[in-house]
Amino acid sequence: xxxxxxxxxxxxxxxxxxxxxxxxxxxxxxxxxxxxxxxxxxxxxxxxxxxxxxxxxxxxxxxxxxxxxxxxxxxxxxxxxxxxxxxxxxxxxxxxxxxxxxxxxxxxxxxxxxxxxxxxxxxxxxxxxxxxxxxxxxxxxxxxxxxxxxxxxxxxxxxxxxxxxxxxxxxxxxxxxxxxxxxxxxxxxxxxxxxxxxxxxxxxxxxxxxxxxxxxxxxxxxxxxxxxxxxxxxxxxxxxxxxxxxxxxxxxxxxxxxxxxxxxxx
Numbered sequence: 001x002x003x004x005x006x007x008x009x010x011x012x013x014x015x016x017x018x019x020x021x022x023x024x025x026x027x028x029x030x031x032x033x034x035x036x037x038x039x040x041x042x043x044x045x046x047x048x049x050x051x052x053x054x055x056x057x058x059x060x061x062x063x064x065x066x067x068x069x070x071x072x073x074x075x076x077x078x079x080x081x082x083x084x085x086x087x088x089x090x091x092x093x094x095x096x097x098x099x100x101x102x103x104x105x106x107x108x109x110x111x112x113x114x115x116x117x118x119x120x121x122x123x124x125x126x127x128x129x130x131x132x133x134x135x136x137x138x139x140x141x142x143x144x145x146x147x148x149x150x151x152x153x154x155x156x157x158x159x160x161x162x163x164x165x166x167x168x169x170x171x172x173x174x175x176x177x178x179x180x181x182x183x184x185x186x187x188x189x190x191x192x193x194x195x196x197x198x199x200x201x202x203x204x205x206x207x208x209x210x211x212x213x214x215x216x217x218x219x220x221x222x223x224x225x226x227x228x229x230x231x232x233x234x235x236x237x238x239x240x241x242x243x244x245x246x247x248x249x250x251x252x253x254x255x256x257x258x259x260x261x262x263x264x265x266x
Contacts, residue, residue: 015205016228018071018194019235025064026234030245032057037246037253041265062117062178063186068235069121070190071205073128078198086129094122096243104175113176115164118242120178123164124187127180131188138192145185 032054039046048054076086097118104112113119134141149166157167166181197204234241257264 013202013206015071015075016232018068018075018205019233020228020231021064022068022235022238023231023233025061025068026238026241026245027231028057028064029061029242030249032061033246034249034253037249041253041257062183065117066121066124066183066186067190067193069125070128070187070192071194073125073132073187074191074194074198075205077129077132078195090122090125092239093118093125096239097122099243108175111173111175113174114160115174115178116176117178119164120180120183123180124184127184128187128191132191132195135195136192138188138195142185142188142192145180145188146182149179149181 035044035046035054036048038044039048046054048058097116100113100116100118104116131138131141152167153169154167155169157163157165158169158172160172162168163172163177164179166179166183168179171177194205254264
């Protein structure tokens with residue numbers, strides 16, 4: 001007879017606080033992109049390419065995403081995720097990156113996205129998975145990755161074939177560029193920090209799930225605040241939200257402009 005535990009393996013713990021942090025990054029990103037759309041259609045005056053108000057926000061949002069991605073890899077390895085499952089998720093990220101490229105070609109043919117957030121994450125997730133066993137060495141590797149683009153730059157890396165490394169001397173003409181360096185350093189630090197928390201303070205990441213588990217009262221989930229629940233749900237569907245938010249925002253904006261008789265810029 002098959003053991004009951006084999007038929008019904010215990011559910012893996014959810015990490016609500018990490019999901020909420022990822023959800024917060026998604027909401028911030030959506031607000032940022034909506035403002036970008038307004039500027040792109042000349043409804044507000046803003047320069048997203050040089051104004052520190054916007055460039056700093058982009059850096060913070062991207063850093064949050066990559067820290068969460070590194071944390072996610074630490075949890076996946078800790079829970080024994082197989083390579084087969086990793087490749088399924090990786091294929092989703094890589095496939096969505098291709099869709100982003102195709103969509104941006106239609107909207108920005110002269111500055112389409114060829115190595116943006118999802119492209120960079122596809123490469124970085126693989127590197128993070130392969131180096132998850134480095135332990136404390138991840139902190140040093142992250143520091144090197146963050147510092148290297150400031151110390152090593154060469155014109156040979158200025159082409160689209162090599163600027164994904166991050167060692168180029170000038171920024172490429174593209175709507176989004178997330179090179180391997182320095183951003184891999186952020187993911188490595190997210191991986192290292194989460195490994196340490198899993199070893200010493202796992203409850204810091206579990207949040208509400210851990211609280212319910214220790215209190216013994218699961219009968220009133222509706223009492224939880226609405227905002228944390230929304231952020232948690234968004235964080236668990238981050239790739240889906242990332243892919244649909246801009247089409248929905250642009251579509252809603254185009255509909256509003258049409259209804260109000262405003263011309264949509266070509």
